[in-house]
Amino acid sequence: MYKTIKRYKDIMQEAILNEALSRLNIYALISRVLMNEVDEELLKLIEEDKNILAFFPNFQKWERRQSMERKDLIEKYLNVDFTNLFLLHLVPYESFYMREDQMMETGGENPVQQLYNEFDFRVELDTARVMAGDHIGVELEFMFKLCEAEYKALQDGALDVAKQIADIEYDFLKEHLVEWAPMFLLNVKSEAGTPFYFDAADLALEFILSDFESLTQRKKEEF
């Protein structure tokens, strides 16, 4: 009986760890894709991993993907689309959506930056090539870091710590990403010029909302 219970607990723990690992991997992926242009290495990773490629169903079927070299595909289509969507014509910064004057807050007064400071999350704007810490890619990276910390806590069996981190994730999604990212990502979906960025926006939107759904459920069940 004891062995059966232990085995059951091991299976449960493994399932929880696997789910936590999946979450942090998806946050890493969408953060990277929405922050900067794709490079050959990233595209190769996406195309060669069936599980990841399944997140990009329209890109998977795209005729140009099958007929063009990666380098050409990136230079002629994907980078052009990224520039249009994330640098020129849409606004990927939270402050634009949360301020009545529609301005971006690029200084230290940015509430998201202040939150990062509390958690000692350092954003290197130059390296990330973004103008402020409330860029969608940076906010998703913050979620990735939280999920990574939660995963480590779960691995160590520190359930209380994991729960505290999950609460922070819930609050950050509720107060920030769930509030503004859908407005931005719906426009990315409707204005994407390539199946790749349509799929990336769809993946990010569905994942943010479903992760919030799941964290809400966990909160109700007291983790």
Add this chain to the structure above:
Amino acid sequence: MDMKDLNELRSDFESLQKRVQSAQCNDGCRADDESYEEYPDYLAAIYTEIMPPLKSGIYFSRWDLKAMAEELDESFALDVRERMFKRFMQWVSSPEDMQLVIGEFKKNIDMKCNLYREYSEKYPATKASFDSKIKKAEAAKRYLDRVYEEFFT
């Protein structure tokens, strides 16, 4: 009950209503349609009250503006969002034009609100956030009608 009591009762009721409305509208939504500021022209009114996503719950992008204008057979290049908005508004030369422009804004709002509804049904935990945006968007549509009344009739 004399008139004084009645006035006191009305005053109590009004302050209670204000308190309820204020409690319901702590997310940036309008307590009522009277709380908008006065604007010198329809351009300032719409840019200040409808264009900010925080106020209308809707993000009107450069491409949205271009697509809306194209529906009215007007074409202009992608440019700074505020400039594109001004160009679109300057196209208006009659009350009928303004009705068409308002119609395009409302179509865009309705299309996005339908998506909000779909997502909030699929992910019920997000309902409060999407409902708040839909509420703002409905107020924005009413405000567009009010701008028409105020500046074009």
